[in-house]
Amino acid sequence: MDNQAQILPGTLDLLILKAVSLGPLHGYGVLLRIEQISRGALLVEQGALYPALYRLVRQGLLKAKWGVSDNNRRAKFYELTAGGRKRLREEEDGWNRLAAAIGSALKARPEEV
Amino acid sequence: MSFLHSFRTLVSSLFHRSKVEREMEEELRAHIEDRAADLERTGVSKTEAERRARIEFGGYQRFKEECREVSGTHFLEALLQDLRFGMRMLGKSPGFTAAAIMTLALGIGANTAIFSYVDAWLIKPLPYPQAEKLMVFLAHDRKKGWTNNSVTSTADFLEFQHLNTSFAETAAWAGWNFNLTGDGPPAFVEGGRVSWNYFETLGASPILGRTFTAEEDKPGGDHVAVLGQGLWQSRFAGDPGIVGRTIKIDDETYTVVGVMPGTFQFPLMGIANLWTPMALSDKETADRNSSWFSAFGRLKPGITQRKAAAESEAIFARLEKEYPQTNTNVTSEVRSMIEEIGKNEGTTQVMICFWIVALILLIACANVANLMLVRATRRVKEFAVRRALGATKGRLARQVLCESLLLFFFGGVAGALFGAWGMKWIQSAIPDRVRGYLVNYGEVNLDFTTLGFTLGIALLCGLVFGLAPAFEGSRADLNAPLKESSGQASESGRGARLRRIFVGAEIALAVVVLICTTLLVRSFLISVRSSPGFNPANVMVAQLQLPKTRYRQEETMRNFTEQVLERIRALPQVVSAGAASSVPFGGFGQVALIAAVGKTVPKAEERRAARFTVVSADYFSTMQIGLIRGRGFTSEDAPGSSPSAIINQTLARQLWPNEDPIGQKIQYGEQHNIATIVGIVTDIKMFQLRARPERQMYVSLTQFPSPTLGFVARTADHSTEMATAIRDEIWAVDRDQPVSAVEPLHTLIMVTDAGNLVLTELMVFFGVIATLLGAIGIYGVMAHQVQQRTHEIGIRVALGASPVQIVRMVLGQGMKLAGIGVVVGIAAALGAARSLASLLYSVTPNDPLTFTSVALLFGLVAAAAGYLPARRAMRVDPVVALRHE
Numbered sequence: 002m003d004n005q006a007q008i009l010p011g012t013l014d015l016l017i018l019k020a021v022s023l024g025p026l027h028g029y030g031v032l033l034r035i036e037q038i039s040r041g042a043l044l045v046e047q048g049a050l051y052p053a054l055y056r057l058v059r060q061g062l063l064k065a066k067w068g069v070s071d072n073n074r075r076a077k078f079y080e081l082t083a084g085g086r087k088r089l090r091e092e093e094d095g096w097n098r099l100a101a102a103i104g105s106a107l108k109a110r111p112e113e114v
Numbered sequence: 115m116s117f118l119h120s121f122r123t124l125v126s127s128l129f130h131r132s133k134v135e136r137e138m139e140e141e142l143r144a145h146i147e148d149r150a151a152d153l154e155r156t157g158v159s160k161t162e163a164e165r166r167a168r169i170e171f172g173g174y175q176r177f178k179e180e181c182r183e184v185s186g187t188h189f190l191e192a193l194l195q196d197l198r199f200g201m202r203m204l205g206k207s208p209g210f211t212a213a214a215i216m217t218l219a220l221g222i223g224a225n226t227a228i229f230s231y232v233d234a235w236l237i238k239p240l241p242y243p244q245a246e247k248l249m250v251f252l253a254h255d256r257k258k259g260w261t262n263n264s265v266t267s268t269a270d271f272l273e274f275q276h277l278n279t280s281f282a283e284t285a286a287w288a289g290w291n292f293n294l295t296g297d298g299p300p301a302f303v304e305g306g307r308v309s310w311n312y313f314e315t316l317g318a319s320p321i322l323g324r325t326f327t328a329e330e331d332k333p334g335g336d337h338v339a340v341l342g343q344g345l346w347q348s349r350f351a352g353d354p355g356i357v358g359r360t361i362k363i364d365d366e367t368y369t370v371v372g373v374m375p376g377t378f379q380f381p382l383m384g385i386a387n388l389w390t391p392m393a394l395s396d397k398e399t400a401d402r403n404s405s406w407f408s409a410f411g412r413l414k415p416g417i418t419q420r421k422a423a424a425e426s427e428a429i430f431a432r433l434e435k436e437y438p439q440t441n442t443n444v445t446s447e448v449r450s451m452i453e454e455i456g457k458n459e460g461t462t463q464v465m466i467c468f469w470i471v472a473l474i475l476l477i478a479c480a481n482v483a484n485l486m487l488v489r490a491t492r493r494v495k496e497f498a499v500r501r502a503l504g505a506t507k508g509r510l511a512r513q514v515l516c517e518s519l520l521l522f523f524f525g526g527v528a529g530a531l532f533g534a535w536g537m538k539w540i541q542s543a544i545p546d547r548v549r550g551y552l553v554n555y556g557e558v559n560l561d562f563t564t565l566g567f568t569l570g571i572a573l574l575c576g577l578v579f580g581l582a583p584a585f586e587g588s589r590a591d592l593n594a595p596l597k598e599s600s601g602q603a604s605e606s607g608r609g610a611r612l613r614r615i616f617v618g619a620e621i622a623l624a625v626v627v628l629i630c631t632t633l634l635v636r637s638f639l640i641s642v643r644s645s646p647g648f649n650p651a652n653v654m655v656a657q658l659q660l661p662k663t664r665y666r667q668e669e670t671m672r673n674f675t676e677q678v679l680e681r682i683r684a685l686p687q688v689v690s691a692g693a694a695s696s697v698p699f700g701g702f703g704q705v706a707l708i709a710a711v712g713k714t715v716p717k718a719e720e721r722r723a724a725r726f727t728v729v730s731a732d733y734f735s736t737m738q739i740g741l742i743r744g745r746g747f748t749s750e751d752a753p754g755s756s757p758s759a760i761i762n763q764t765l766a767r768q769l770w771p772n773e774d775p776i777g778q779k780i781q782y783g784e785q786h787n788i789a790t791i792v793g794i795v796t797d798i799k800m801f802q803l804r805a806r807p808e809r810q811m812y813v814s815l816t817q818f819p820s821p822t823l824g825f826v827a828r829t830a831d832h833s834t835e836m837a838t839a840i841r842d843e844i845w846a847v848d849r850d851q852p853v854s855a856v857e858p859l860h861t862l863i864m865v866t867d868a869g870n871l872v873l874t875e876l877m878v879f880f881g882v883i884a885t886l887l888g889a890i891g892i893y894g895v896m897a898h899q900v901q902q903r904t905h906e907i908g909i910r911v912a913l914g915a916s917p918v919q920i921v922r923m924v925l926g927q928g929m930k931l932a933g934i935g936v937v938v939g940i941a942a943a944l945g946a947a948r949s950l951a952s953l954l955y956s957v958t959p960n961d962p963l964t965f966t967s968v969a970l971l972f973g974l975v976a977a978a979a980g981y982l983p984a985r986r987a988m989r990v991d992p993v994v995a996l997r998h999e
């Protein structure tokens with residue numbers, strides 16, 4: 002488990018939006034998708050997923066619909082709204098900028114200073 | 115719209131709460147089950163998989179709570195929780211809760227009761243269609259300044275009716291008493307003579323038959339009558355065939371053409387049950403000097419009161435030019451009927467009550483806010499614990515606010531009950547005769563408007579006055595109180611200051627209320643104690659009107675009067691008896707123009723009028739009206755001999771300022787009769803206890819028999835048997851002669867003064883409440899302070915402070931507070947009392963006696979309210995107080 006990282010505060014929403022953008026998912030599916038797309042590197046506290054999902058629904062970024070899951074059970078599926086898609090793009094850009102900035106900062110060598 | 119939308123979401127989320135909850139549960143469970151299934155697939159046992167799945171999920175309840183919170187229904191949920199919790203907290207301190215609710219019930223209830231009258235009389239429209247279009251015409255003399263509720267003259271009115279373009283209809287009316295005979299005992303029926311379009315102009319229609327036609331409003335065709343439902347039912351047993359039936363009015367035959375519903379009313383006229391057409395004679399229609407009726411009109415659509423008034427002014431200006439003899443300075447005002455009725459209903463009085471109860475509500479609220487502040491200090495520890503457990507400041511503030519709202523809500527409910535009782539009390543205090551002049555006969559109900567008002571002010575006050583305690587409560591410091599071992603949580607400096615401000619304001623308000631109420635009560639006491647000029651005790655009064663048909667001759671009238679007087683005098687209980695054309699407080703009187711003969715005759719417009727009464731020889735002695743000079747009427751004043759007159763002091767002083775009036779001649783009335791003055795009597799009040807002295811003159815009933823008569827009898831008792839006996843004596847002389855209720859003169863005075871009595875009783879009540887609440891306020895603050903300072907006082911005593919010093923210290927603080935409150939209150943009262951001026955009698959708005967005694971009273975109240983806490987402080991045992999530590 003040592004190679005797994007706790008996700009940074011504030012990034013859970015981004016991850017959820019990304020996961021759902023790849024196709025409608027139910028709650029457990031979101032968890033699995035995040036693990037899958039991060040190649041198991043990111044650890045989401047499972048219960049914490051739900052307050053985040055509810056909040057995103059309330060903010061109008063996700064919409065929830067009841068459907069049937071693979072194992073033939075009634076399940077609540079989340080999908081992106083237009084607002085959600087827009088927000089995802091913004092967050093992605095922001096993240097990339099931040100990551101690039103931090104990356105370049107960390108690559109700095111003494112002679113560059 | 116967006117408000118409506120969010121309200122709908124709120125409601126649906128409230129009602130669908132269980133569904134949302136179920137789905138949330140289902141979703142979270144499914145997650146755990148899915149996870150367990152996945153784990154099981156990796157080879158773990160089923161029970162172990164389930165256990166691991168639950169652990170991985172984390173705090174199930176916590177996440178569920180968080181979900182609820184973010185999904186938005188949380189606020190209401192919390193509110194319900196706060197309310198439930200608030201209820202529990204209130205239930206836990208029943209003493210505080212009861213005290214607060216009772217205080218609020220008094221304050222809110224008083225407002226409910228008074229508001230119901232404001233609503234019924236000042237806000238609600240008159241019970242006619244488009245009542246705001248109804249205007250009354252008042253005669254006004256620019257030079258003399260008087261305004262009269264009748265038309266300027268009959269001819270003027272008819273001309274105005276013809277010329278104006280502002281009014282769709284104009285109608286005339288006059289209150290009238292009818293003698294109804296046949297179909298049972300003779301009855302004295304109150305009603306009116308009205309123009310044919312009177313009912314239509316008001317917008318009222320009969321329940322049976324029809325109203326009058328224009329043809330019937332002319333001499334000759336006018337023997338038709340409309341009955342009121344009450345009379346129709348009581349006297350004619352609701353005969354469905356009443357229309358077309360003939361009845362006897364004043365001994366003449368009238369045909370009933372219609373019946374008006376019981377709800378029909380015309381508060382300007384008073385109670386009415388019978389109407390006949392006015393049928394003005396040719397002589398009357400040409401009369402430019404006088405009139406005997408009043409009039410009103412309905413504005414045409416689109417015409418405003420101002421426009422109509424301007425037109426009326428123009429018409430009367432023209433009449434003034436055309437008829438300078440009669441119309442100089444005379445004009446007619448156009449006033450809203452609603453306002454005119456409001457005057458009868460005591461708009462000023464009602465509004466003053468309304469302001470006073472508003473002040474009382476403020477006092478009550480300040481008191482309750484103070485109680486809540488004290489409670490907040492006592493609960494500092496509780497709040498600290500709850501903050502430590504994670505409650506936010508906002509949540510704590512909301513909690514205290516919720517408690518306040520609950521408290522005020524219950525106060526409002528109790529207040530509505532108390533107010534409903536108060537309304538009924540006020541209503542029962544208004545005599546029936548007065549009620550006829552009130553909209554809906556004075557009927558006032560606890561309707562939705564009033565209830566809405568009550569709950570509205572309750573919740574508004576709860577919010578406003580709950581803010582301070584809520585703020586205080588939410589400031590709870592996490593650590594300080596928990597560290598204090600003694601539990602003697604100290605109040606924040608600001609909390610204490612706030613409480614002192616509240617109490618100071620409360621005392622100031624109470625002083626204002628008490629000064630205003632005292633002024634009104636004093637006016638009332640002075641007016642009822644002042645002599646009306648006669649002695650009303652043990653006098654019975656019977657009023658009647660002799661119909662012209664049977665009493666055309668003076669002789670028959672004279673005989674009737676003398677026979678009745680003789681029979682009444684013969685009754686064993688009767689000490690003396692007299693008769694007059696009109697009696698004080700009988701609601702009826704005559705006026706005559708007068709002039710001193712031999713003096714330069716003043717110009718027409720400067721002629722003076724005097725109250726004119728025809729009286730029997732025994733009238734003055736029976737009424738105990740004081741004879742100042744000369745003699746009363748005697749057998750000398752017989753028919754045929756030269757007329758004698760008796761005048762009152764005011765008339766004597768005004769007409770013969772520097773001469774002896776006895777022996778002078780006075781000219782009076784339209785026929786310019788001349789009489790010799792034989793005596794001077796004291797001034798008497800004829801209609802109002804608070805009336806100013808007026809000119810009065812009397813002539814002899816033997817010389818000038820009168821068709822309107824009031825018999826007065828001074829008796830040993832005034833039981834109903836006495837009343838019946840007097841009525842029977844009248845019927846023994848003429849069994850067809852209706853008589854008004856035979857009543858003690860005292861009752862007649864009480865009826866006319868009922869409004870003042872009700873106002874006074876309310877004022878006494880309001881004054882007592884204000885003083886009481888003020889006293890409770892001072893007591894509360896001081897008791898709390900002593901409790902807070904027990905420790906400090908203990909130290910002072912230990913260091914040698916004497917009990918007297920301690921008492922002085924504690925009392926001194928309370929007195930200082932009271933002193934500031936009283937000073938501010940007196941300053942405010944100086945301004946406020948000025949608006950009472952029109953209701954005061956023989957008392958100035960800044961009556962020094964009232965102001966000083968109220969100030970002194972509040973000093974005493976403050977001392978008394980501070981005494982108990984001060985005594986407690988004095989008895990503080992230093993050992994106990996210090997061990998408290």
